[in-house]
Amino acid sequence: MSTPNHKAYWKTNLRYLAILLSIWFIVSYLFGIVFVEELNTIRVGGFKLGFWFAQQGSIYVFVILIFVYIRLMNKLDKKHNLDK
Incomplete structure (x- = not known):
């Protein structure tokens, strides 16, 4: 069963993914x-x-984006009380 909190969490998560993958x-x-x-x-x-x-930049950016995603998700988890 989806709650409004659950839907808001996943909507934000998908928005983060779309931005970072772009x-x-x-x-x-x-x-x-x-x-x-x-x-x-x-x-x-x-x-x-x-x-x-072509050789290195995209790899460096990908690794940086992983850490950005971790930080964003930790904040989102705290906001929705899922950080336990």
């Missing part, structure tokens, strides 16, 4: 594949930025 898609697919030529005109530390996103 960020990951932008970084890994758009920056690493679609806009690679435009980003390669910029150099960071001697490497082309498009190459960096």
Whole structure:
């Protein structure tokens, strides 16, 4: 049986997932594949930025997004009294 609290919790959770997965898609697919030529005109530390996103940037962003999701879910659990 779903309560309004349960529905609000999952609605917020799905919103977090959609936002974070969109960020990951932008970084890994758009920056690493679609806009690679435009980003390669910029150099960071001697490497082309498009190459960096394709090889390492998307992995770093993915790991950061995992920690962001953990933090957001801990806050959400506390808000809905599910942190026990």
